[in-house]
Amino acid sequence: MFDGGGSSGGLSFGGDYNPEQWPASVWADDFSLMREASVNLVTVGVFSWSRLQPTPDTFDFAWLDEVLDGLHEAGIGVCLATPTASPPPWFTRRYPDSMPVTRDGVRLTHGSRDTYCVNAPAYRAASVRIASELAARYGRHPALRLWHVHNEYGTWCFCSHCASEFRAWLRSRYSTVDALNDAWSTDFWSQRYAGWDEIEPPRATQYLRNPAQELDYRRFLSDSFLRHYLDQKAVLAGSSGGVPVTTNFVLGDWVPVDHARWSSFVDLVAIDDYPPDLAGRAFSADKARGWARAAGHPDGRWLLMEHAPGYTHSSSGLRRSAESLSSVASVYLDRGAVGIMYFQWRASRGGAEQWHPALVGFSSAVTSEAVDLGASLVGRTPSVVSADVAVVYDEESMWAWQSPHLPTRVDYTSLVQSWHTSLASSAGGPVDVIPVGAPLSAYRMVVVPALYLMSAAAHEWLRSYAGRLVITAGTGLVDEHARTTPDSLADLIGATIVERDFSPWLDTLAPTAAGARPNVTYIPSLDIIDLEQKLLP
Ligand code: GAL
Numbered sequence: 183m184f185d186g187g188g189s190s191g192g193l194s195f196g197g198d199y200n201p202e203q204w205p206a207s208v209w210a211d212d213f214s215l216m217r218e219a220s221v222n223l224v225t226v227g228v229f230s231w232s233r234l235q236p237t238p239d240t241f242d243f244a245w246l247d248e249v250l251d252g253l254h255e256a257g258i259g260v261c262l263a264t265p266t267a268s269p270p271p272w273f274t275r276r277y278p279d280s281m282p283v284t285r286d287g288v289r290l291t292h293g294s295r296d297t298y299c300v301n302a303p304a305y306r307a308a309s310v311r312i313a314s315e316l317a318a319r320y321g322r323h324p325a326l327r328l329w330h331v332h333n334e335y336g337t338w339c340f341c342s343h344c345a346s347e348f349r350a351w352l353r354s355r356y357s358t359v360d361a362l363n364d365a366w367s368t369d370f371w372s373q374r375y376a377g378w379d380e381i382e383p384p385r386a387t388q389y390l391r392n393p394a395q396e397l398d399y400r401r402f403l404s405d406s407f408l409r410h411y412l413d414q415k416a417v418l419a420g421s422s423g424g425v426p427v428t429t430n431f432v433l434g435d436w437v438p439v440d441h442a443r444w445s446s447f448v449d450l451v452a453i454d455d456y457p458p459d460l461a462g463r464a465f466s467a468d469k470a471r472g473w474a475r476a477a478g479h480p481d482g483r484w485l486l487m488e489h490a491p492g493y494t495h496s497s498s499g500l501r502r503s504a505e506s507l508s509s510v511a512s513v514y515l516d517r518g519a520v521g522i523m524y525f526q527w528r529a530s531r532g533g534a535e536q537w538h539p540a541l542v543g544f545s546s547a548v549t550s551e552a553v554d555l556g557a558s559l560v561g562r563t564p565s566v567v568s569a570d571v572a573v574v575y576d577e578e579s580m581w582a583w584q585s586p587h588l589p590t591r592v593d594y595t596s597l598v599q600s601w602h603t604s605l606a607s608s609a610g611g612p613v614d615v616i617p618v619g620a621p622l623s624a625y626r627m628v629v630v631p632a633l634y635l636m637s638a639a640a641h642e643w644l645r646s647y648a649g650r651l652v653i654t655a656g657t658g659l660v661d662e663h664a665r666t667t668p669d670s671l672a673d674l675i676g677a678t679i680v681e682r683d684f685s686p687w688l689d690t691l692a693p694t695a696a697g698a699r700p701n702v703t704y705i706p707s708l709d710i711i712d713l714e715q716k717l718l719p
Pocket of ligand 1: 333334432454456488490525535538
């Protein structure tokens with residue numbers, strides 16, 4: 183069990199700490215300021231690969247020894263990151279085939295971060311090597327509380343390494359090319375494949391791409407990242423006798439990572455969260471807890487690994503939050519967070535994020551709010567949340583709704599978030615955001631908004647639920663291979679959909695002889711309805 187608070191069962195408070203950006207003379211100030219702010223956990227080393235391994239065959243741990251020892255003396259725990267999200271320049275030059283290639287075929291060069299292809303053999307080997315060095319040196323360090331693998335998995339790549347790994351992944355998923363042809367509907371537009379080697383990643387092409395190929399590519403990337411994570415997890419876990427291992431999930435429609443599936447492979451679900459408002463924060467928090475609980479983490483425990491202190495990003499620029507650090511933290515703590523962590527501790531002096539807000543060196547008002555918040559968290563323990571209403575959020579449906587070939591544009595994440603907000607305000611208590619397949623027996627009501635993609639297993643899962651099931655339009659339109667599934671809801675809702683208007687969405691229903699299951703309500707539009715007031719007895 184994660185014990186990030188230093189004293190058993192307490193809350194963690196802190197954030198990303200990048201001491202390599204500062205002369206050592208600043209570190210002592212940092213440690214004493216951290217103590218003043220009751221910081222008990224900092225994430226170190228996320229972007230420090232070029233300092234830790236300055237050349238292919240040399241390592242320099244002296245500075246990190248000093249930092250970890252100093253933190254330990256100050257009573258501050260360490261969430262130690264592997265730096266694999268940002269390979270150093272020597273790596274790029276030596277292994278240009280490890281740089282990511284865009285959909286358009288452009289190979290990127292060094293100069294930012296996330297410049298890697300997760301399937302490149304040299305990158306995979308170099309990642310395990312640096313993780314092994316860190317594991318050997320710090321696996322038993324007394325400050326170590328948590329391993330943080332990589333940073334925000336999600337970098338897309340379409341290179342030839344990915345192409346051959348994609349073929350291998352497809353082979354194990356489908357066994358035969360005929361099965362793949364069937365799943366991908368390749369008789370449409372003469373895409374039928376005669377052999378595995380004809381299959382490519384969904385790179386830039388002339389017009390609309392095959393939606394099944396696109397979906398499988400996201401699943402494949404998610405599994406490729408997972409393999410990279412598990413390679414590192416194996417060496418870290420083996421060296422440190424029970425220190426939990428995690429990575430920070432980044433939330434966003436562009437991310438090719440299936441977080442519900444991943445949640446079974448992390449020892450603690452951890453998210454980074456940068457929404458514009460409190461409703462967005464509540465949605466992220468309830469989602470993180472939903473993933474954690476569905477994956478069997480005790481009490482659905484999860485950690486807020488990063489958020490921005492005191493400011494939010496808006497289309498017009500950085501804006502000072504109307505809410506204090508403490509009211510923002512409450513949104514997460516009330517929803518079961520085991521810690522409140524920020525990006526970042528000290529504002530960077532230079533570099534691409536020098537104007538990113540930080541706890542120190544950006545706004546003295548933010549620093550003093552952080553000191554107050556830290557003090558108020560001492561001695562507190564995480565809340566255990568139990569909700570009796572849930573809303574389903576499915577990342578595969580989110581991916582599928584992004585396809586440009588659909589009859590209308592639906593912003594699936596915003597739609598589910600609006601349902602979540604409405605349910606939470608009318609239920610007057612927490613609402614779980616759950617993935618497909620999560621246990622349902624604790625809920626009196628489950629709402630399923632626009633679950634576009636519905637496999638036979640997902641259908642069975644909904645059928646097995648005996649409580650009030652509310653399904654909205656846009657649900658069950660295709661199977662897991664993006665093939666249409668007419669009448670897939672008929673047995674649940676007691677009707678077939680004989681016509682659809684798409685703007686605004688409105689289904690016309692024809693009742694079946696068998697009728698609806700008594701516990702099921704169907705909403706034929708994408709409107710958000712106050713269910714407690716209007717629909718329920
Ligand atoms: C996160 C990332 C951090 C930092 C932060 C800025 O997504 O993990 O490294 O870039 O965003 O908001």
